[in-house]
Amino acid sequence: MILDWLLPILISAALLLAVAGMLKRISLWRAGQPEKVNFFSGLMAMPRRYLVDLHHVVERDKYMSKTHVATAGGFVLSMVLILAVHLFGIENRWLSYALLGALVLMFVGSFFVWKRRRNPPSRLSKGPWMRLPKSLLMFAVSFFIATLPAAGILPEAFGGWVLAVLLAAGIVWGLGELVFGMAWGGPMKHAFAGALHLAFHRRPERFGGGRSTGLKPVDLNAAKLGVEKPTDFKWNQLLGFDACVQCGKCEAMCPAFAAGQPLNPKKLIQDMVVGLAGGSDAKFAGSPYPGRDVGFAVGGPNKSITEGLVSPDTLWSCTTCRACVEECPMMIEHVDAIVDMRRFLTLEKGNTPNKGAEVLENLIATDNPSGFNPGSRMNWAADQNLRVMKDVKEVDVLFWVSDGAFDMRSQRILRAFVKVLKAAKVDFAVLGDEERDSGDVARRLGDDATFQSLAKRNIAALSQYKFNRIVTTDPHAFHCLKNEYPDLYPAGQKPAYEVLHHTTFINELVKAELLNLSEFKGGTVTYHDPCYLGRYNGEYDSPRELLKELGIELAEMERSGFRSRCCGGGGGAPITDIPGERRIADMRMEEVRAVGAELVAVGCQQCTAMLEGVVEPRAEVKDIAELVAEALVEEVSPAPAKSREQSKVAKKPLAEEVS
Amino acid sequence: MQPDKQNASLRITALVSVGKHPGSGRARRAEQDARAVEMAMTLAPEGLEVLHAGDPQADSLRAYAGMGLKRLRVLQQGTNADAVPALSQYLKQQKPDIILTGVRAESGESSGMTPYLLGEALGLPVVTRIAEIVSIDHGEANLLQALPRGQRRALRVPLPFVASVDMAAAAPRQSAFGPASRADLESQDIGMAVMDEVKAAWSEAPARKRPKRLKVVKAKTAADRFKAATAKSSGDGGKVLRDKPASEMAQAVFDLLLEEGVLR
Ligand code: SF4
Ligand code: SF4
Numbered sequence A: 001m002i003l004d005w006l007l008p009i010l011i012s013a014a015l016l017l018a019v020a021g022m023l024k025r026i027s028l029w030r031a032g033q034p035e036k037v038n039f040f041s042g043l044m045a046m047p048r049r050y051l052v053d054l055h056h057v058v059e060r061d062k063y064m065s066k067t068h069v070a071t072a073g074g075f076v077l078s079m080v081l082i083l084a085v086h087l088f089g090i091e092n093r094w095l096s097y098a099l100l101g102a103l104v105l106m107f108v109g110s111f112f113v114w115k116r117r118r119n120p121p122s123r124l125s126k127g128p129w130m131r132l133p134k135s136l137l138m139f140a141v142s143f144f145i146a147t148l149p150a151a152g153i154l155p156e157a158f159g160g161w162v163l164a165v166l167l168a169a170g171i172v173w174g175l176g177e178l179v180f181g182m183a184w185g186g187p188m189k190h191a192f193a194g195a196l197h198l199a200f201h202r203r204p205e206r207f208g209g210g211r212s213t214g215l216k217p218v219d220l221n222a223a224k225l226g227v228e229k230p231t232d233f234k235w236n237q238l239l240g241f242d243a244c245v246q247c248g249k250c251e252a253m254c255p256a257f258a259a260g261q262p263l264n265p266k267k268l269i270q271d272m273v274v275g276l277a278g279g280s281d282a283k284f285a286g287s288p289y290p291g292r293d294v295g296f297a298v299g300g301p302n303k304s305i306t307e308g309l310v311s312p313d314t315l316w317s318c319t320t321c322r323a324c325v326e327e328c329p330m331m332i333e334h335v336d337a338i339v340d341m342r343r344f345l346t347l348e349k350g351n352t353p354n355k356g357a358e359v360l361e362n363l364i365a366t367d368n369p370s371g372f373n374p375g376s377r378m379n380w381a382a383d384q385n386l387r388v389m390k391d392v393k394e395v396d397v398l399f400w401v402s403d404g405a406f407d408m409r410s411q412r413i414l415r416a417f418v419k420v421l422k423a424a425k426v427d428f429a430v431l432g433d434e435e436r437d438s439g440d441v442a443r444r445l446g447d448d449a450t451f452q453s454l455a456k457r458n459i460a461a462l463s464q465y466k467f468n469r470i471v472t473t474d475p476h477a478f479h480c481l482k483n484e485y486p487d488l489y490p491a492g493q494k495p496a497y498e499v500l501h502h503t504t505f506i507n508e509l510v511k512a513e514l515l516n517l518s519e520f521k522g523g524t525v526t527y528h529d530p531c532y533l534g535r536y537n538g539e540y541d542s543p544r545e546l547l548k549e550l551g552i553e554l555a556e557m558e559r560s561g562f563r564s565r566c567c568g569g570g571g572g573a574p575i576t577d578i579p580g581e582r583r584i585a586d587m588r589m590e591e592v593r594a595v596g597a598e599l600v601a602v603g604c605q606q607c608t609a610m611l612e613g614v615v616e617p618r619a620e621v622k623d624i625a626e627l628v629a630e631a632l633v634e635e636v637s638p639a640p641a642k643s644r645e646q647s648k649v650a651k652k653p654l655a656e657e658v659s
Numbered sequence B: 001m002q003p004d005k006q007n008a009s010l011r012i013t014a015l016v017s018v019g020k021h022p023g024s025g026r027a028r029r030a031e032q033d034a035r036a037v038e039m040a041m042t043l044a045p046e047g048l049e050v051l052h053a054g055d056p057q058a059d060s061l062r063a064y065a066g067m068g069l070k071r072l073r074v075l076q077q078g079t080n081a082d083a084v085p086a087l088s089q090y091l092k093q094q095k096p097d098i099i100l101t102g103v104r105a106e107s108g109e110s111s112g113m114t115p116y117l118l119g120e121a122l123g124l125p126v127v128t129r130i131a132e133i134v135s136i137d138h139g140e141a142n143l144l145q146a147l148p149r150g151q152r153r154a155l156r157v158p159l160p161f162v163a164s165v166d167m168a169a170a171a172p173r174q175s176a177f178g179p180a181s182r183a184d185l186e187s188q189d190i191g192m193a194v195m196d197e198v199k200a201a202w203s204e205a206p207a208r209k210r211p212k213r214l215k216v217v218k219a220k221t222a223a224d225r226f227k228a229a230t231a232k233s234s235g236d237g238g239k240v241l242r243d244k245p246a247s248e249m250a251q252a253v254f255d256l257l258l259e260e261g262v263l264r
Helices: A004-031 A039-060 A062-087 A093-116 A126-145 A160-183 A189-199 A235-242 A251-252 A265-277 A312-316 A323-327 A334-348 A356-366 A408-423 A442-443 A448-463 A475-488 A502-511 A540-549 A584-594 A604-610 A622-632 B031-043 B058-063 B083-094 B114-122 B177-182 B197-201 B221-231 B246-259
Strands: A397-400 A428-430 A469-472 A498-501 A525-527 A599-601 A620-623 B014-015 B018-020 B026-029 B048-056 B069-075 B098-102 B127-138 B140-146 B152-158 B163-164 B185-191
Touching: A004 A062, A004 A160, A004 A189, A039 A062, A039 A189, A062 A093, A062 A126, A062 A160, A093 A126, A093 B163, A126 A160, A126 A525, A126 B140, A160 A189, A189 A235, A235 A265, A235 A334, A235 B152, A251 A265, A251 A323, A265 A334, A323 A334, A334 A442, A334 A448, A334 B177, A356 A397, A356 A442, A356 A448, A356 B026, A356 B177, A397 A408, A397 A475, A408 A502, A408 A604, A408 A622, A408 B140, A442 A475, A448 A475, A469 A502, A475 A498, A498 A502, A502 A540, A502 A622, A502 B069, A525 A540, A525 A584, A540 A622, A599 A604, A599 A622, A604 A620, A620 A622, B014 B031, B014 B083, B018 B058, B026 B031, B026 B058, B031 B048, B031 B058, B031 B098, B031 B127, B031 B163, B058 B177, B058 B185, B069 B083, B083 B114, B098 B114, B114 B127, B114 B163, B127 B152, B152 B163
Parallel strands: A397 A428, A397 A469, A469 A498, A525 A599, A599 A620, B014 B048, B014 B098, B048 B069, B069 B185, B098 B163, B127 B163
Antiparallel strands: B018 B026, B127 B140, B140 B152
């Protein structure tokens, strides 16, 4: 029978071509900048990263995770058995039965892929991705029939040459898509690139339930700062781009995309693929950047990205909210890539849009973004009698005030928090005029030089004093201090303190029964998770526990927790202010309205500013510190006669130290 | 930016100083000087020289370089030296077509005398507070001079000349860290150091806000307020003294200064 000699030839040809293609692809990645990875342990860890970490993300969509397990598992198993049965011709009935079983599994999986693709949601790419389920089915069916004789179910010469030719055609199609296409840029490329991307990921800390969200510092002595051309990315970043399956989960979560700003994280990653391989985006079959047509972007490994491939507006639309990264099943790092390209625009080109240049100049000259006299940093607390580190030298808690000190609305949050600290008799002090902007905005705007300078001077200020913890009401400062400053400590030194967000800290105080709180009286309340608290630092519970402690039943929004939608205030987005069709803050307030909330609790001054910027009528916006401060029952010692609170919180001796 | 404005053979020297942020007192790129550099870069990207007399190690000079300059020339001298003799000696040799300065420095004496002293030393006309160089043709420049309240005066000046650049000129481009840290600061020993006698005699103290005469605005409507804010200052509008003996005109100035309490 023809297939007996044709099959091994087809399989070997497909394999050989695939190897050639893979080598070619690898050379494209290797054009990137060197980055040290641990090859061996990465490869060893890869199966676990795939089976556990990646599936943990895919699992959020049960349908898709089951489908993928069946299809991918069936395919990998079939491929191994096909090599045994059809290439090496091992004649073993059980082996053939196993192959048939694997193919059935793959067929069932592919069937459901196909079913979902009948009415694909807009986030999915069309084009070759519409062909993929059919190719999968074709592969499974053709090999199934071709294996029947080997399993002894059908006679050797069954069906004659007509069937043989048909089968051969099906097999060529299947192998073409699944083996050849994997190496030569077809949809199956994701399996090959994805596996290696998992092995050589730039942030291996993310696997095994870890978190790695701090940006990587720029070497300021390098000949070029930031990423201008695709080859300026690290090689494993390029590899990461190639792993994209165009599932559009990132697109569906991106606030800038939803607001009609010219950014679509999926398209951005695909444009990076265009850049690393060379060519144009004409074949891209997904949603465009809002308001921009597809087909005009051209790029190449050594061509400047912002000249023809991606418009700078696209890069500046991002709020660095990390919703895309959180959602991406392939664990691609969009924010790293975007900031890397911003770094080039700011540090080399001096092209930060709108108020960007002014803010950076202020940060350089005055250590705060608005250009206020740095000596007036403590003016907000003129009536607060705060202790300053310079005087006390040693304290339990250092209260990091942040630039909220200069903003009247934020000052209300700061005052509320001070009231809470005092009520709990916490031993705390502030840095006063020695504190500087954390550098968050400078860093997100790509100015790592200014970030590093601010960070180093803040570290020097911190290093003079002794304290156990830093607590701040600003999640951006929290993130910088906790996740980004450790990179900038002088060699051999490490921060000797813990960094906490005020919601975590107040929650601890409440748990230790150091605060006497009354019940919240008011209407429906919802909670908005700040990106830099939630996705960046995994703190979703403390704010909720605290609100519960106040007797608040939260009406959760559809997008909450790790799927919270950005307020639009991160990443310097209000400063670069790229026009869209809607404002992100308005969309968020719409979601608040949808759950009928009269009050939205937040844990961030930036979120407060953004959400309060929405025109009335709208829900009231309050920081959790403000809610707690309002609920404080003043201790009228020693006679607690007037306490409205009955006995929910028993009176406790007030301790001096909080551990 | 507008290529028709650019002039391949035009040679412009922009003088820059070390600025001082009013809030923090920190050294920085001076706002007016940066505008002078911006103007020069737009007009003559090729024939541009940015010049400083002082300490070549001053970090804030790099902020000018970050605008995209390949090099910046520094006439090396101590902080107590007078910049004018060094600058005029150098400029006498170079003979640029246009010399741009800020209106006044942000630190030091901040007297605003540099353009005048240079004009005197080089024998060049001085134009103050320009907002724009509109065009240059046949050896003459068409300028816009900035007047209060957004008004402009068109001037024609023959090259070469000295001009001070007003805050009304186009804002300077962003300074980028990469080019700033890589630019060449060509320091040059000019073999002279004239002590700045005046500066040595001065003592520096932080400025206090000068008391202002309050303008009582009686306007009731927004339109009135707008008028009040934009109208030329009322009063007798000052006097124009022209074609009179110099002593008489000087006397008038002297009397005014006496009246305002500037001289006692
Ligand atoms: S970080 Fe947020 S704004 Fe930026 S691309 Fe991702 S989802 Fe969009
Ligand atoms: S970047 Fe990730 S989430 Fe976005 S389309 Fe690609 S694989 Fe999906």
